[in-house]
Amino acid sequence: xxxxxxxxxxxxxxxxxxxxxxxxxxxxxxxxxxxxxxxxxxxxxxxxxxxxxxxxxxxxxxxxxxxxxxxxxxxxxxxxxxxxxxxxxxxxxxxxxxxxxxxxxxxxxxxxxxxxxx
Numbered sequence: 001x002x003x004x005x006x007x008x009x010x011x012x013x014x015x016x017x018x019x020x021x022x023x024x025x026x027x028x029x030x031x032x033x034x035x036x037x038x039x040x041x042x043x044x045x046x047x048x049x050x051x052x053x054x055x056x057x058x059x060x061x062x063x064x065x066x067x068x069x070x071x072x073x074x075x076x077x078x079x080x081x082x083x084x085x086x087x088x089x090x091x092x093x094x095x096x097x098x099x100x101x102x103x104x105x106x107x108x109x110x111x112x113x114x115x116x117x118x
Contacts, residue, residue: 003086010033034075068095
């Protein structure tokens with residue numbers, strides 16, 4: 001099956017979304033990513049019991065941090081799907097890309113460019 005999703009998407013595989021920490025999400029934004037999303041198994045169907053619940057909680061915590069520093073929290077998202085739902089993955093990837101396009105570039109990029117120019 002050939003999936004069509006944006007070429008600018010960087011996929012980082014982890015054994016379980018429960019391994020994704022708040023710092024990973026915030027570092028992605030700090031390093032210039034326009035957004036990040038965690039796509040994990042359906043809630044309640046985690047091989048590691050509660051990993052996807054931990055991931056959702058961490059995404060929400062990272063969103064609060066972004067909001068507190070004036071960055072749109074919508075730049076971080078959490079999606080759930082079954083491993084057999086490849087087309088749904090492509091849909092989520094395209095959805096996230098559209099959200100990020102609507103928000104525009106990461107505001108930290110402009111701030112870093114200003115600091116370099118000064």
